Amino acid sequence: QKEVEQNSGPLSVPEGAIASLNCTYSDRGSQSFFWYRQYSGKSPELIMSIYSNGDKEDGRFTAQLNKASQYVSLLIRDSQPSDSATYLCAVSSSNYKLTFGKGTLLTVNP
Amino acid sequence: SAVISQKPSRDICQRGTSLTIQCQVDSQVTMMFWYRQQPGQSLTLIATANQGSEATYESGFVIDKFPISRPNLTFSTLTVSNMSPEDSSIYLCSVANEGYGYTFGSGTRLTVV
Numbered sequence: 755q756k757e758v759e760q761n762s763g764p765l766s767v768p769e770g771a772i773a774s775l776n777c778t779y780s781d782r783g784s785q786s787f788f789w790y791r792q793y794s795g796k797s798p799e800l801i802m803s804i805y806s807n808g809d810k811e812d813g814r815f816t817a818q819l820n821k822a823s824q825y826v827s828l829l830i831r832d833s834q835p836s837d838s839a840t841y842l843c844a845v846s847s848s849n850y851k852l853t854f855g856k857g858t859l860l861t862v863n864p
Numbered sequence: 865s866a867v868i869s870q871k872p873s874r875d876i877c878q879r880g881t882s883l884t885i886q887c888q889v890d891s892q893v894t895m896m897f898w899y900r901q902q903p904g905q906s907l908t909l910i911a912t913a914n915q916g917s918e919a920t921y922e923s924g925f926v927i928d929k930f931p932i933s934r935p936n937l938t939f940s941t942l943t944v945s946n947m948s949p950e951d952s953s954i955y956l957c958s959v960a961n962e963g964y965g966y967t968f969g970s971g972t973r974l975t976v977v
Contacts, residue, residue, distance in 0.1 A: 797969060
């Protein structure tokens with residue numbers, strides 16, 4: 755059974771702070787890793803994808819992948835109230851099927 | 865990335881009836897998926913919709929309950945059959961974008977009364 759684990763939260767940070775979201779996965783054959791943002795009542799929106807070990811930066815977002823530790827994280831710098839949402843970690847292997855974690859609810863307080 | 869039009873956006877249905885959800889993609893895509901998101905939960909894969917052949921269902925989901933059609937590379941439907949209140953969920957279609965990730969439709973919020 756492939757599993758993706760996330761801190762359930764909720765995670766609360768002040769505006770302007772760094773939000774750190776973590777995810778571990780069980781399938782060592784996993785090849786692609788994604789972070790989705792989901793606002794209440796909306797469908798998931800892809801914010802970061804990462805495929806190789808190390809860091810990947812896109813604006814205020816940085817994804818980090820460590821395949822040896824089976825760990826992927828997302829850092830959000832200069833957090834804004836508009837970043838308040840549920841963040842879903844998703845992992846896929848060679849069969850292209852996505853397995854999602856349960857999500858971390860992030861609240862950014864003005 | 866591909867753009868998906870999903871409809872209906874929401875519906876309230878009587879138990880015992882069926883609802884068909886449609887997803888139209890603006891480009892041809894090989895991989896298309898259907899997910900369910902129960903209230904307060906994450907996404908669970910129902911099945912992979914295969915063009916020209918039967919869908920591939922995940923454990924716990926069966927064709928009689930969730931028949932899927934995929935007549936071409938831009939369109940798919942999911943039917944929720946013989947509905948009960950436990951089927952009340954958000955249903956989402958998704959496509960794989962080569963080298964980019966997965967895009968989701970806007971979702972269908974189903975309430976069974």
